[in-house]
Amino acid sequence: MTDPTDTRRALRDAFGTFMTGVTVVTTTDGAGQPLGFTANSFASVSLDPPLLLVQIARNSANYVKFTTTAHFAVNILAEGQKDISSTFARPVADRFAGIDWQPGPEGSPILPGVAAWFDCTLFKVVDAGDHAILIGHVEGFHASTAPGLGYYRGTYFTPVATQATVPTGPDIIVSAILERGGQVLLVDDGFGGLTLPTARVGRDGTAAALAALTHQSGLTAAPGPLYSVYEDVARGQQHIAFRCPCTGGTPVKGAFVDLAPDSFAEVTDQALRVMLERLAEESRMGNYGIYFGNQDRGQVALVSGGTT
Structure with missing residues (x-):
């Protein structure tokens, strides 16, 4: 189990600004096969206990599996991972082809080279119209020094490296x-x-x-x-x-x-x-x-x- 103080600190740092970057949300099915989708909308819900949320559309092919799973991970992509973002956003037969993923502490796929990851147990599923909100209890995390990949007004950017050239956010x-x-x-x-x-x-x-x-x-x-x-x-x-x-x-x-x-x-x-x-x-x-x-x-x- 991750130290609660460290977990709260990681959540605080990850959500230091609301524009938190591009993520790939992952889990496994009943046969242990990896599943995932791209999301650029997630947020901290609570620091104590450490909770975060992501959203999934009802028309997603992964909707049922993610809303009934026991665990999921949020992988924050690094600046050089635009191709991974695009792959997990499209209807691809095997989104994990060629990706050397590893199971996190709760078993959800952790992608290589990401800026950070949070491995969660499913805390609650909240109905939100044409989406569902997945609230996860953070059980493990890791953050690297790699700059994260951002997405703003239809354009990918690296918040640190391209700060001077990116359109100003809110x-x-x-x-x-x-x-x-x-x-x-x-x-x-x-x-x-x-x-x-x-x-x-x-x-x-x-x-x-x-x-x-x-x-x-x-x-x-x-x-x-x-x-x-x-x-x-x-x-x-x-x-x-x-x-x-x-x-x-x-x-x-x-x-x-x-x-x-x-x-x-x-x-x-x-x-x-x-x-x-x-x-x-x-x-x-x-x-x-x-x-x-x-x-x-x-x-x-x-x-x-x-x-x-």
Whole structure:
């Protein structure tokens, strides 16, 4: 078993920026034969326990096998592995032909030369419309020094080597939903309204920005589960919000308000206001989800009550 502290550190580093690169997700079938598909959409769900998620389309030929497997691995491709990405994205008879893969700690195929890999047991399958979300519990990992392969607006790129020539991606904005006793902390947004404690993600990554927000709040709080991911197209921003339960402390600024729609009338950002109204309803029902979409529309994938 991998040391939990090392696992949390690996997750923090891998998801330091939201654009996490191109991955190949793998597992084996009942006969031990390898299966895999390319995905460029995965994210951290939790650091304690260490959970991550990937998505698979319902019309994928691998849908049934991946949603019923006991384990899967996420292979983060290195900069020279565009051909592997293309192979696992196409309907090829044998995607593993010529690939000297090795089984990970849980038995899922680990591809050679990748920038990093996470081997997981299947924690939960969440219905998400025309996709399913596979949530994995990280049981083993490895990270190399190889630059990862990125994919942005239809083009492959190497985030490190080609940083100056790649089209600029969205700003990454993280929000801390600091909850305590049925209330949530709101602060002055600087424009005469209210907002959540929010910050841009810097070079140290999402986890560091979230930790700084909770520290600056004056509250004792732990990074909690991912709650919302949405793109603000007009502003060129990617927003990530985490629920962070508070266990003590006094707010340095702002104040706690009840988790009720009437409390959010002064939240000037419409997307944040709608998110908080959803949180109030889900808190009342005790059934939470993860929002994926943009500032106007998207879908909520249930976590509590999801299919296991």
